[in-house]
Amino acid sequence: MNSSVASLAQAAAPADGLLLEVRGVAKRFGVRDVLRDISLNIASGEFITLLGESGSGKTTLLRLVAGFEQPTAGEIWMGGERLDTLPPYKRRVNTVFQHYALFPHLSVRDNVAYGLRVKKTATSEIGSRVEEALRMVKMQEFAESRPSKLSGGQQQRVALARALVNRPLLLLLDEPLSALDANLRKQMQSELKALQRELGITFLFVTHDQEEAMALSDRIALLRNGALEQIASPREIYAHPATAYTAQFIGQTNLLRGEIRGGIANCGVLRWPLDVPDSLAIFSLRPEAIRLCDGGVRQNDEAKFRASIRQQLYGGASELLEVDCGAGQLLRVRISAREPLSGEHEFVFSIADAIRVQE
Amino acid sequence: MYSRAYKTLVSMPPLLWVGLFLLLPYALMFAHSFWTVQDGVVVHQWNLHNYAALLSKPVYLEVLLRTMRIAASVTICSLLLGYPLAYYLSFRAGARKELLYQLVIVPLWVSYLVRGYAWKTILGSEGVLNGFLQYLHITHKPVAFLLYSPFAVVLVLTHIYTPFVFLPIYAALEHIPRPLVEASEDLGASSVQTFLRVILPLSMPGLLAGATFAFVLSLGDFLAPLLVGGASGTMIANVVQSLFGAAYDWPLGAAISACILILIVSLLFLTERLEKRWSFK
Numbered sequence: 038m039n040s041s042v043a044s045l046a047q048a049a050a051p052a053d054g055l056l057l058e059v060r061g062v063a064k065r066f067g068v069r070d071v072l073r074d075i076s077l078n079i080a081s082g083e084f085i086t087l088l089g090e091s092g093s094g095k096t097t098l099l100r101l102v103a104g105f106e107q108p109t110a111g112e113i114w115m116g117g118e119r120l121d122t123l124p125p126y127k128r129r130v131n132t133v134f135q136h137y138a139l140f141p142h143l144s145v146r147d148n149v150a151y152g153l154r155v156k157k158t159a160t161s162e163i164g165s166r167v168e169e170a171l172r173m174v175k176m177q178e179f180a181e182s183r184p185s186k187l188s189g190g191q192q193q194r195v196a197l198a199r200a201l202v203n204r205p206l207l208l209l210l211d212e213p214l215s216a217l218d219a220n221l222r223k224q225m226q227s228e229l230k231a232l233q234r235e236l237g238i239t240f241l242f243v244t245h246d247q248e249e250a251m252a253l254s255d256r257i258a259l260l261r262n263g264a265l266e267q268i269a270s271p272r273e274i275y276a277h278p279a280t281a282y283t284a285q286f287i288g289q290t291n292l293l294r295g296e297i298r299g300g301i302a303n304c305g306v307l308r309w310p311l312d313v314p315d316s317l318a319i320f321s322l323r324p325e326a327i328r329l330c331d332g333g334v335r336q337n338d339e340a341k342f343r344a345s346i347r348q349q350l351y352g353g354a355s356e357l358l359e360v361d362c363g364a365g366q367l368l369r370v371r372i373s374a375r376e377p378l379s380g381e382h383e384f385v386f387s388i389a390d391a392i393r394v395q396e
Numbered sequence: 397m398y399s400r401a402y403k404t405l406v407s408m409p410p411l412l413w414v415g416l417f418l419l420l421p422y423a424l425m426f427a428h429s430f431w432t433v434q435d436g437v438v439v440h441q442w443n444l445h446n447y448a449a450l451l452s453k454p455v456y457l458e459v460l461l462r463t464m465r466i467a468a469s470v471t472i473c474s475l476l477l478g479y480p481l482a483y484y485l486s487f488r489a490g491a492r493k494e495l496l497y498q499l500v501i502v503p504l505w506v507s508y509l510v511r512g513y514a515w516k517t518i519l520g521s522e523g524v525l526n527g528f529l530q531y532l533h534i535t536h537k538p539v540a541f542l543l544y545s546p547f548a549v550v551l552v553l554t555h556i557y558t559p560f561v562f563l564p565i566y567a568a569l570e571h572i573p574r575p576l577v578e579a580s581e582d583l584g585a586s587s588v589q590t591f592l593r594v595i596l597p598l599s600m601p602g603l604l605a606g607a608t609f610a611f612v613l614s615l616g617d618f619l620a621p622l623l624v625g626g627a628s629g630t631m632i633a634n635v636v637q638s639l640f641g642a643a644y645d646w647p648l649g650a651a652i653s654a655c656i657l658i659l660i661v662s663l664l665f666l667t668e669r670l671e672k673r674w675s676f677k
Binding site: 104105124125126127130131132134135136139140141142151152155156183185199200203 | 583
């Protein structure tokens with residue numbers, strides 16, 4: 038981008054490798070276990086997302102790293118230093134808050150300069166670093182404005198500049214885009230991603246929006262009721278969800294419950310050969326893994342079924358069908374957009390796409 | 397939309413109220429301040445004698461200055477008590493917040509007079525405090541300045557007006573979004589820095605409102621000096637009271653009242669502007 042980015046980046050990353058270690062962290066509020074035995078390693082320069090529903094503990098985990106809460110058990114380490122015993126103002130971690138938390142009595146410039154001022158940085162250095170940070174988020178022309186005069190997107194940029202100007206080792210972002218409208222949100226997503234790439238600063242990002250998590254992250258840590266459900270790259274977590282919960286939470290899926298007996302998987306009307314020991318089983322079959330295949334020939338590694346169209350939801354490039362395989366078994370099928378369908382049709386899916394998941 | 401007649405109808409009672417009980421008395425007061433008394437009768441002749449008397453006789457100015465000194469002391473003392481109390485309740489009290497808040501409010505339900513007399517029994521030469529000091533052999537005879545002195549007036553007024561200072565400050569502190577405090581710590585500020593750079597500036601409107609309450613209410617107070625002030629603790633309102641009462645010089649009393657009124661209105665105007673400057677909604 039420009040020189041400012043280079044100078045920010047240079048201070049950001051020590052050596053490549055492990056930056057943050059969360060070791061068996063638990064948090065209890067009264068009688069409620071908000072987090073249970075969380076262990077998580079974050080590499081330097083990584084964009085990692087804590088994803089989960091509200092109440093899953095994702096924000097609490099972020100607040101533990103920031104220092105606003107103390108863990109009930111476990112430790113947090115950063116760069117070889119115990120982090121969880123330090124007060125927030127001694128951590129080389131900065132936060133972008135959900136509603137930005139800009140200081141209403143200070144101008145944009147003074148907001149951004151705040152962190153440097155309280156750390157008694159030399160005045161000349163404050164001036165140049167604040168300028169750099171404002172340029173980086175394209176907010177130079179609003180330097181003298183009060184936060185209340187800015188739009189949500191602009192406040193978002195200021196919040197980002199205010200955090201990044203301190204050259205944190207780790208930037209925490211608490212649902213930073215949730216207050217923006219859809220279009221602005223998409224734009225800020227791509228700017229955020231570009232900024233993170235260029236600065237090389239490690240981002241720990243919290244969101245409940247799985248699409249946002251997929252688009253931005255190097256890795257996603259999915260939290261469920263205070264426990265880690267799965268940590269993997271977006272592609273991995275989408276293609277190979279470990280549990281039924283993950284499969285349903287990340288993208289859309291068809292969960293097929295049934296059993297495997299004598300080398301055949303039986304899930305309602307659907308059945309296909311599967312050479313594993315007999316047991317009960319759940320499979321995740323993504324809607325786009327199923328193809329419309331009227332009159333086509335089934336390959337050896339494919340399973341075929343007939344179903345009648347219940348609903349057709351047009352979505353521009355693709356459309357979502359809801360089909361009835363008989364006996365009340367409903368499946369969702371994503372196909373390329375085409376003319377309206379009705380009646381019975383034949384469908385086919387590759388057996389390898391039916392991913393076996395845990396409960 | 398409401399009809400014209402309806403609007404006129406509903407605005408009549410408050411207008412009448414304000415007109416009859418506020419504007420009319422003020423007009424009468426201002427009129428009196430330009431009249432004089434001769435042989436125990438108010439003479440309705442326009443002149444500036446009363447204002448001239450105020451400027452020429454140092455006793456009035458002296459009492460007014462003392463009153464302002466006492467009011468300023470009360471303001472400072474009640475801020476020193478009220479602000480830390482409000483801060484503690486808002487930021488540190490946790491689950492005890494509600495209880496402590498009620499404890500601050502409860503004294504407001506007790507009559508001013510009762511509280512004034514209570515101080516009399518505490519501060520008097522036969523009082524609780526002097527008895528205690530002598531019992532401990534810290535003093536050997538009653539300490540005189542405790543009662544019937546400006547000190548006693550400041551003490552009583554501070555006791556009475558601290559809740560009035562506490563309330564607006566507490567409200568202002570409660571309105572500070574807590575993420576701002578976290579953001580400050582997150583950016584590397586210690587608790588002291590956070591207080592000075594974020595909490596104090598954002599609570600300024602409440603602080604100003606509280607200080608105004610304390611100052612203005614003390615400035616016009618006449619009960620505390622009457623009860624515990626003695627001769628050295630006489631305040632301007634006592635002078636006005638005696639002029640309207642025993643001394644029977646309504647015009648001079650009205651002139652003093654007019655001056656105080658102008659002083660207070662300009663003060664309110666000033667603090668309101670300051671409060672606006674310090675609010676960032």
